[in-house]
Amino acid sequence: QQPVQSPQAVILREGEDAVINCSSSKALYSVHWYRQKHGEAPVFLMILLKGGEQKGHEKISASFNEKKQQSSLYLTASQLSYSGTYFCGTVYDYKLSFGAGTTVTVRA
Amino acid sequence: DTAVSQTPKYLVTQMGNDKSIKCEQNLGHDTMYWYKQDSKKFLKIMFSYNNKELIINETVPNRFSPKSPDKAHLNLHINSLELGDSAVYFCASSTQGTDTQYFGPGTRLTVL
Numbered sequence: 210q211q212p213v214q215s216p217q218a219v220i221l222r223e224g225e226d227a228v229i230n231c232s233s234s235k236a237l238y239s240v241h242w243y244r245q246k247h248g249e250a251p252v253f254l255m256i257l258l259k260g261g262e263q264k265g266h267e268k269i270s271a272s273f274n275e276k277k278q279q280s281s282l283y284l285t286a287s288q289l290s291y292s293g294t295y296f297c298g299t300v301y302d303y304k305l306s307f308g309a310g311t312t313v314t315v316r317a
Numbered sequence: 318d319t320a321v322s323q324t325p326k327y328l329v330t331q332m333g334n335d336k337s338i339k340c341e342q343n344l345g346h347d348t349m350y351w352y353k354q355d356s357k358k359f360l361k362i363m364f365s366y367n368n369k370e371l372i373i374n375e376t377v378p379n380r381f382s383p384k385s386p387d388k389a390h391l392n393l394h395i396n397s398l399e400l401g402d403s404a405v406y407f408c409a410s411s412t413q414g415t416d417t418q419y420f421g422p423g424t425r426l427t428v429l
Binding site for chain 2: 241243245249250251252253256294296303304305306307309310312
């Protein structure tokens with residue numbers, strides 16, 4: 210069962226912040242975050258394994274709230290290179306199910 | 318030193334044809350996958366192999382047949398191609414099913 214991501218799309222100016230949410234109707238034990246740039250393959254950003262865990266990749270960080278069954282990805286002081294589609298992934302029955310993705314466009 | 322490679326990168330073919338996509342990984346991973354990404358960018362798992370054994374087989378038409386000759390290779394054969402098969406197919410690998418997945422560059426399949 211795939212997680213639900215919101216928003217579907219976001220447009221930012223360089224330097225602005227954004228939050229992408231990922232929620233699940235089932236208990237979460239881990240959350241993966243990937244970014245896919247246009248015409249390229251998805252690339253791993255980070256994985257959160259414990260409730261309350263927070264991680265960072267450049268100025269991109271994520272949190273994981275086990276009780277709320279959700280994770281959030283924070284894009285801070287966005288750069289042009291942050292543009293792409295962000296996917297969260299959750300593990301059920303030993304397989305990774307991806308959300309529908311959030312398309313982020315960062316403009317100069 | 319490509320970690321996960323796929324061939325071909327583009328595949329354009331007529332309805333009804335049979336085609337294959339090949340995937341190889343040099344990361345020493347035990348698990349390999351095939352994903353289909355449709356025009357709306359939705360990434361859906363199709364198959365997963367662990368050490369040459371099929372462990373995940375999603376609801377995929379039996380026209381799709383994966384084969385893993387060894388744990389570094391996972392190929393996908395598609396029979397009787399249909400218009401709806403047009404998509405980007407990604408191969409991926411990981412150490413275990415729940416670990417970080419490394420994706421290949423994708424194969425864009427267009428069925429005319």
